[in-house]
Amino acid sequence: MVRAVGPKPETRRGVRVTRQNIVITGASSGLGRGLAYEFAARGRNLALFARRTHRLQEIHDDLSRRFPASTVLVRALDVTDAEAVEQQFLSAANDLGALDRIIVNAGLGFGSRIGDGNFAANAAVLQTNVLGVLAQSESAMRIMREQGHGHLVLMSSAAAFRGAPGAMAAYAASKSAVTSLGEAMRIDVLDQPITVTTLHPGYIRTEMNEGVDKLPFIIDEKSGVRLLAAAIERERAKAFVPNLPWRPLTSILRRLPDRAVARLS
Ligand SMILES: NC(=O)c1ccc[n+]([C@@H]2O[C@H](COP(=O)([O-])OP(=O)(O)OC[C@H]3O[C@@H](n4cnc5c(N)ncnc54)[C@H](OP(=O)(O)O)[C@@H]3O)[C@@H](O)[C@H]2O)c1
Numbered sequence: 001m002v003r004a005v006g007p008k009p010e011t012r013r014g015v016r017v018t019r020q021n022i023v024i025t026g027a028s029s030g031l032g033r034g035l036a037y038e039f040a041a042r043g044r045n046l047a048l049f050a051r052r053t054h055r056l057q058e059i060h061d062d063l064s065r066r067f068p069a070s071t072v073l074v075r076a077l078d079v080t081d082a083e084a085v086e087q088q089f090l091s092a093a094n095d096l097g098a099l100d101r102i103i104v105n106a107g108l109g110f111g112s113r114i115g116d117g118n119f120a121a122n123a124a125v126l127q128t129n130v131l132g133v134l135a136q137s138e139s140a141m142r143i144m145r146e147q148g149h150g151h152l153v154l155m156s157s158a159a160a161f162r163g164a165p166g167a168m169a170a171y172a173a174s175k176s177a178v179t180s181l182g183e184a185m186r187i188d189v190l191d192q193p194i195t196v197t198t199l200h201p202g203y204i205r206t207e208m209n210e211g212v213d214k215l216p217f218i219i220d221e222k223s224g225v226r227l228l229a230a231a232i233e234r235e236r237a238k239a240f241v242p243n244l245p246w247r248p249l250t251s252i253l254r255r256l257p258d259r260a261v262a263r264l265s
Contacts, residue, residue, distance in 0.1 A: 017100070017149075018044075018100075019044065019100035019101035019151050020044055020045060020100050021044070021045045021046075021047070021096040021097060021098055021099055021100045021101070022039050022044050022045065022046055022047070022099075022100065022101045022102075022103065023046075023047045023048075023049070023089065023092055023099055023101070023102040023103065023140075024036055024039075024046065024047075024048050024049070024103045024105055025049045025050070025077065025079055025103070025104060025105050025106040025136060026049075026050055026079075026105040026106030026107060026155075027046075027048035027049060027050050027056065027059065027074075027105070028048075028050035028051070028052040028055040028056050028059070029050075029052075029055065029206065029207050030204075030206030030207050030208060030221065031105060031155070031201070031204065031206060031221070031224065031225060031228060032048075032050070032103070032105040032106070033055075033059055034221060034222070034224070034225030034228075035103060035105070035225060035228060035229055035232070036048055036059060036063065036072075037063065037225075038225060038226070038229035039070075039229065040063045040066070040067040040070040040072065041066075041067060043067070043069050043070055044070060045070055045071040045072070045096055046063070046070060046071070046072045046073065047073045047074075047075065047092035047095070047096060047099075048060070048072065048073065048074045048075070049074075049075055049076075049077035049079075049088060049106070050076075050077065050106065051076060051077070051078050053074070053076045056074035056075075056076075057074060059072075059074065060072050060073075060074040071096065073092060073095055073096070075088055075091070075092070079106045079128060079132035079133075079135060079136055080127050080128055080131060080132050080135075081135075082131075082135035082138070085132075085135045085136055085138075085139050086135075086138075086139045089102070089136075089139040089140065089143060090139070090143070093143055093147070098147045098149075098150075099140070099143055099144070099147070099150060100149070100150060100151065101150065101151040101152075101153065101232075102136070102140040102143075102144075102150065102151075102152050102153065103153040103155070103232070104133050104136045104137065104140070104152070104153065104154050104155060105153075105155040106128065106132060106136075107128060107129050107132075107155060107174075107208075108124055108125045108128045108129060108171075109125075109171060109208040109209060110125075110167040110168060110171060110212075111124070111125040111167055111168075111169065111170035111171060112167055112170075113165070113166045113167055113169065114169050114170075121170075122169070122170035123170075125170040125171055125174055126170055126173070126174050128174075129171070129174035129175065129177075129178065130174050130177045130178070133154065133177075133178050133181060134181065137152065137154070137181060137185060140152050141185060141188075141189075141194075144189075144194045145192070145194070148193065149193045149194065150194050150195075151194075151195045151196075151197065151235055152185065152194065152195070152196045152197070153196075153197045153198075153199065153232055154178050154179075154181065154182045154196070154197070154198045154199065155178070155199050155201070156175045156178040156179045156182065156198050156199060156200050157171075157172075157175040157178075157200060157201060158200050158201065158202045158203075158240065158246045158249070158250050159171060159172040159175050160172065160175035160176045160178065160179040160200060160250075161176075161179075161200075161250040161251075161253055161254050162250070162253040162254055162256070162261065163261075164261075164265065165261070165262060165265050166265060168265075178198070179198055179200070179238075182196055182197075182198035182238070183198070186237055195235050196237070197231075197232065197235055197236060197237065197238065197239065198237070198238045198239075199228060199231060199232070199238070199239055199241060200238060200239065200240045200241065200246065200250070201224060201228065201240075201241040201246075202217055202218075202219070202240070202241065202242065202245075202246040202249075203215040203216065203217060203218035203219070204218065204219055204220075204221060204223075204224030204225075204241075205218055205219070205220050205221055205224075206221055206224075217245055217246070217249075219242065224241065227241045227242055228241050
């Protein structure tokens with residue numbers, strides 16, 4: 001079940017708008033790829049980005065065959081390259097007409113316990129999940145302000161609400177930053193026809209957590225993607241996916257003593 005909280009979605013003259021042209025970053029696998037299928041099935045046009053272009057090409061060919069009414073563009077993009085993000089988003093806007101929704105989804109998972117000598121792994125997580133999200137948000141907001149509308153979606157995590165020990169430390173910190181950036185941008189555009197949604201998924205089985213056992217309350221990719229698409233379409237300020245158990249659980253986690261968090265990890 002998805003229960004989203006926050007202000008109602010953007011409407012124009014009281015009519016809910018369809019977000020026809022949608023950008024998805026990190027679309028070569030997992031949740032980004034799943035969302036591409038969800039929105040293509042609804043007849044939306046897509047600009048899909050990731051670094052693994054052979055995967056994007058396969059997705060393009062399959063989507064074009066199955067959903068010929070949708071225009072699907074695929075392009076190589078490393079979200080840590082802010083200039084490339086700007087160029088690619090502008091080029092997608094040029095090719096599709098307007099970017100009605102931008103889903104900032106690309107992300108890296110686990111890093112390394114701090115102090116274990118693997119600075120590079122944690123730096124890559126922060127580079128992608130924080131600076132990459134910032135670069136995408138910068139370009140997205142500029143485009144949406146110029147075109148006078150849009151829906152920005154940030155993929156945070158249920159991990160955003162409590163510092164996590166071990167290999168999750170940099171990841172949890174990065175998602176706290178994403179959630180904070182989402183709140184900030186939402187306040188920036190309060191009086192404009194631009195909507196910002198921050199998603200907080202719990203564990204969903206994808207390549208990111210392949211081979212990691214015993215992840216609590218994990219759901220399969222298909223169910224996760226279906227719930228995420230529904231939450232995105234609702235356009236609320238934030239959503240936990242699924243709402244239960246993650247909404248109450250994150251609220252409890254925030255208050256748990258450190259020792260209890262250590263026992264859970
Ligand atoms: N799965 C979960 O349990 C879960 C829970 C909460 C939040 N999330 C978030 O959901 C998002 C998607 O994760 P997922 O589970 O679908 O994992 P995934 O299957 O590993 O997908 C990650 C995607 O991000 C892309 N990516 C990574 N670094 C990139 C970069 N520098 N530039 C461009 N694209 C990059 C990857 O594409 P390339 O490698 O081809 O570039 C891939 O398409 C992430 O932000 C993740 O933190 C996932």
